[in-house]
Amino acid sequence: MIKIADIDFDIKNYIDVLAVNNPFGCRIKALYNTYDYSLAFVDFWVQLSNEIPVSLIGRLETSFVLMLTDNSDLEEISAFIRVSGAGNVICDGKYELNCNMKRIEGPIFYSGSLMENERSFNVFNPHIKDVYNLISKYRSDNFNVPPYESFALDVAHKLSKNTLRIYGIGDSQLISCIMTLAETEDSAVLGALATDPDFKRQGHGAFLIKYINNVLVKEGKTVFLHRAPNENAEFYNKLGFSEFGTWAEYS
16 A cells, blocks of 8 residues: 555654665655655655555655565556656666666665775865756766756755755866765765866766765765666776665656
8 A cells, every 4th residue: 555645644754664774765765854745846655565664655746766675566566656647767676667668777886884085186065056067068868967947946955954965176167076866864875976078087086986975984874876877887896885786767
């Protein structure tokens, strides 16, 4: 049975139970901690089996995140997604959904340890507009840049709720930046990493990944990242990440 969060049904305790040290649970919990479920563009659901929580679902506009378990009723979840108006769905690649959408997948990496960082750059908190301009240069088949207005509003709100952070390096201009996609008290999911094309292969990206990893690990958080299918796995292995599992995205 899938139940929606509303004034008569608080799912916070269910989220707290399922979301621990899981990249999909982290994304749903961070969304829950950022936006009130009464807003029109967000929703949260829990799937129950004999009153026990087995799955979580979060929605931001037409983007859905699923936190599934071996006890999830995938047939019910698939039927729910088919009628929900979802534009894209991301979940654990271990599970197969029947939702009449195209599926792509890739590996998830994680770190719970500090990484040695030999380089030294000037790190600061960049302006949202500068970050947007830089990641727009990094546009690729694996990363669709949203319109600036929606990006800026979402990032600003998450920054105010401490469910996202951004670091940048550079002097007179922003050379490279990295941000978390979601954060909770025990986990973080890394989001966009972008480096100005004129400064590629100078160690800026590796430095920032190690830098943000070390900040998060010192806060007691497990760090996750979703690697695109055609990106270099060796790069992340050399940094100190280990494989966690796979992600699947339906669109």
